[in-house]
Amino acid sequence: MAKDTTWMRIIAAVVSGLLVAGAFPPFDFTPLAWVGMMPLLWALWSGGEKRRGLAGFGLAYLAGLIACLSQFNWVSSVSWLGAILLPAYLAIYWGLFGIFAAKCSPFRTASGVLRVAFCHGAVWAGCELLRGWVITGISWNVLGVATHHFPQLAQAADLLGVVGLSMLLVFFQATFVQAVKFRKWPSLGIATAIIVILTFYGIFRIKLEDSAKSIRLKTLLVQLNIPQEAARMLWTDVETHQAYEDETLKALDALKLPDGSLSPNWPDWLMWPECALTGRILRTPDGDWGTWLINNQTIARVREAGPFSLIYGVNELEAEKSGDLLVQKPNGRAYNSIAVQSPTDELQTYRKRHLVIFGETIPFVDSVPFLRKIYEQQSGATYNGAFTAGDSLEPLSIKVGETEVGAIPTVCFEDSVPRLTRKFVRPGPQVIVNVTNDGWFKQSPAAEQHFQYARFRAIELRRPMLRCSNSGVSAAISTTGKALILTDKNGSHFTRGSRLTELDIPLKPSFSLYALIGDWGMIFLSVLALGIGFRVERVQKVDR
Numbered sequence: 124m125a126k127d128t129t130w131m132r133i134i135a136a137v138v139s140g141l142l143v144a145g146a147f148p149p150f151d152f153t154p155l156a157w158v159g160m161m162p163l164l165w166a167l168w169s170g171g172e173k174r175r176g177l178a179g180f181g182l183a184y185l186a187g188l189i190a191c192l193s194q195f196n197w198v199s200s201v202s203w204l205g206a207i208l209l210p211a212y213l214a215i216y217w218g219l220f221g222i223f224a225a226k227c228s229p230f231r232t233a234s235g236v237l238r239v240a241f242c243h244g245a246v247w248a249g250c251e252l253l254r255g256w257v258i259t260g261i262s263w264n265v266l267g268v269a270t271h272h273f274p275q276l277a278q279a280a281d282l283l284g285v286v287g288l289s290m291l292l293v294f295f296q297a298t299f300v301q302a303v304k305f306r307k308w309p310s311l312g313i314a315t316a317i318i319v320i321l322t323f324y325g326i327f328r329i330k331l332e333d334s335a336k337s338i339r340l341k342t343l344l345v346q347l348n349i350p351q352e353a354a355r356m357l358w359t360d361v362e363t364h365q366a367y368e369d370e371t372l373k374a375l376d377a378l379k380l381p382d383g384s385l386s387p388n389w390p391d392w393l394m395w396p397e398c399a400l401t402g403r404i405l406r407t408p409d410g411d412w413g414t415w416l417i418n419n420q421t422i423a424r425v426r427e428a429g430p431f432s433l434i435y436g437v438n439e440l441e442a443e444k445s446g447d448l449l450v451q452k453p454n455g456r457a458y459n460s461i462a463v464q465s466p467t468d469e470l471q472t473y474r475k476r477h478l479v480i481f482g483e484t485i486p487f488v489d490s491v492p493f494l495r496k497i498y499e500q501q502s503g504a505t506y507n508g509a510f511t512a513g514d515s516l517e518p519l520s521i522k523v524g525e526t527e528v529g530a531i532p533t534v535c536f537e538d539s540v541p542r543l544t545r546k547f548v549r550p551g552p553q554v555i556v557n558v559t560n561d562g563w564f565k566q567s568p569a570a571e572q573h574f575q576y577a578r579f580r581a582i583e584l585r586r587p588m589l590r591c592s593n594s595g596v597s598a599a600i601s602t603t604g605k606a607l608i609l610t611d612k613n614g615s616h617f618t619r620g621s622r623l624t625e626l627d628i629p630l631k632p633s634f635s636l637y638a639l640i641g642d643w644g645m646i647f648l649s650v651l652a653l654g655i656g657f658r659v660e661r662v663q664k665v666d667r
Contacts, residue, residue: 132166133210138183139163140189147194147271148568148575156269160296164243164303167224168300175225183221187214194264197567201353213261216250227656228300232558233358236301236310242652244294248286249649252642255286255542259480263539265289268576275583276318277604278325281635284541285579285645286354291318328633332585332602337627340523340550342430342589343378344597344609345371345621351562352596360401364421366619367395374621375428385429390623391523394591395426397430397436397459397535397560404462404472405442405449405487407512412470413442413449422464432521434591436558437462439472456511461532461558463519471520473532474513477540484509516546518553528628529553535560537576538590542636548584548645552628555580566617570595574616578604585635587626599624602632 142159144150153553163186172179191297199206223246229239255262267288272276280288295314296356302311322548347366352355358366371393378386400422402415409437414437422433439462441455458474478484520530531547531554538544538557557577561570567613574596581600588600597609607625611618 128169129298132169132182133185135162135166137189137475138184138247139166140186141193141635143186143190143266144193146246146266147264148571151571152323153269153272155614156266156292158296160247160266160293161300163221164224164297164300167221168228170225176222179221180218181221181224181227183224184214184218186221187217190214190217194568194572197569198570200220200564200567209261213254219253220247220250223653223656229304234310236298236307237313238655239301240294240297240310240314242656243297244290244292245645245648245652246656247293248283248290248645249652251289252645252649253647254265255540259477260540262541264574265573265576266292266662268579269576271604273579274604275322275325275329277579278328279321280579280582281585281637283326283648284583284637284642285576286642286645287637290645297411329603331633332629335602335627335629335633336631337629338523338526338528339405340554340587340626340628341390341526342392342394342599342626343374343621344394344599344624345374345395345593346592346597346609346619348594348617348619349562350352350565353563356401360417362401363401365415368421368424370619370621371425372396372428374623375425376401378623379429386395387666388623389429390431390516391398392521392621393431393433394556394558394589394597395433395435396593397558397589398438399435399558399593400437402437403451404437404439404460404470405451406439406472407442407444407449411442411444411449420646422468426468427570432466433462433464434521434530435462436460439474453527458513459534460513461534461556463518463521469478473519473534474511475510475534475537476515477537477543478512479536484512484654518547518549523552523628526552526569530556531584533557533580536573538580538588541580541583542642545584545638545641548586552630553586553632554626554628555584555586557588557590558592559590559595560593562593565594570616574598574606578606580626583635583637585629585632585638589624591624597622599626601627602629 140158142155144537146159147158166182167179188210195209196206198209224243227242229241251265265286267285271290274611296540298310298314302308351575378388380386400418402418404412404414406412437460438458439458441452442449443452461473463471518531520527520531529549531544533544561573578600581602585602587602591597594617597604600606608616609622610616
């Protein structure tokens with residue numbers, strides 16, 4: 124191949140990486156998701172006969188590296204090394220797609236165009252799905268998330284998940300590039316018609332969700348925007364607790380009538396974010412529990428304002444009885460938990476299942492000592508042992524008036540793990556509850572990227588969602604992804620304050636294919652696409 128053509132393909136790969144990066148925060152120009160893959164597809168399909176797969180991997184890896192270095196540069200807030208290694212790892216999945224795309228080049232027939240486009244879309248989505256599983260999974264910024272600015276189309280996430288929308292975007296772009304190259308305009312018309320059909324499907328689903336019989340949940344979200352350096356909070360325990368007391372009581376007092384009685388807008392629930400209270404909860408295997416004095420004092424003070432169910436993040440420790448006291452069990456396990464206390468302070472907890480590597484757990488840390496040093500050097504915090512993953516898949520039960528509502532619990536990044544969240548789905552009224560802290564990454568695009576991906580859980584499962592964050596995006600999200608966000612007067616979600624949200628919880632949640640089959644639909648299509656693609660590649664070899 125001529126040298127100048129090779130450089131054109133390299134430039135095309137770089138352009139694709141930049142375009143895809145531009146579709147996500149901080150740029151968030153989501154229309155780029157509809158064209159971002161086109162230069163890369165052209166480059167992958169323009170290769171020579173020799174080492175097509177290797178060349179395809181290299182071009183796609185380059186595009187992915189450019190995209191991921193831009194999208195995930197916020198990791199440098201915690202670790203400069205991680206900001207390099209994470210994109211270098213994530214780009215591998217682009218490279219895997221590149222191998223397939225380079226070997227499965229376009230067909231000149233209209234049916235061949237659509238067949239090849241389907242294969243590319245499904246394999247791309249399969250690669251996104253794979254990276255959401257390997258090494259516990261890193262699934263942020265899958266291409267389909269960029270449809271969040273197109274709410275009618277985004278509703279199709281309840282079919283195959285948000286990666287199904289990624290498949291649609293790549294399918295359309297692959298069809299477009301082939302249609303332009305071979306003048307097969309009917310195939311482009313069919314691809315456009317599919318998008319129109321899914322848009323009308325979304326319009327229908329939005330109307331269906333808006334008309335569903337529901338109960339109204341009022342929740343007060345409180346966030347402090349506490350500054351921190353990596354895992355280390357920069358406020359003292361006393362400052363933190365005092366701030367939660369003051370901010371919460373200010374908001375609750377504003378919801379009282381002049382005579383001191385509770386207004387009709389009084390919240391059913393009050394939410395604080397992940398690890399809001401610095402004291403620990405001690406819990407025995409038989410369910411007996413206690414908590415540190417500083418926690419009790421803060422909760423007691425806000426309880427004086429009136430009744431509500433309190434939801435907050437806290438560390439939970441295994442305990443045992445020592446006489447009449449509860450004490451931490453020697454070598455006992457620690458959990459990153461959600462705690463729910465009823466108006467009469469009956470306690471339920473959920474222990475986080477999906478732990479963050481190098482944040483909450485370090486694989487092989489006891490057998491590979493230098494991993495501990497890497498963690499401490501990069502985070503600036505002493506490694507005092509990992510959290511233990513919880514094992515419960517049961518929703519928490521919280522009352523709204525006289526109605527029992529199932530709370531689907533998620534801590535931190537668990538709201539970006541759809542395969543886990545769907546396991547909590549049950550019949551009857553439910554709401555996804557997330558407590559998180561994106562303060563590790565300061566005022567970076569991380570919080571917005573996290574939020575954009577998380578809101579698709581509400582669409583995928585047709586369950587509304589409540590998010591409370593220390594630093595990030597605290598919001599109430601409807602079953603169609605519509606969000607009410609806690610912001611300051613300038614529209615920034617990096618703020619200290621509170622917001623009273625009202626959320627409709629369907630008494631009988633509507634059907635969601637994704638809630639029923641999970642990722643199996645996309646897995647099937649990806650495997651089917653690989654089979655078709657290999658057959659196409661063999662046919663092309665014969666033709667060549």
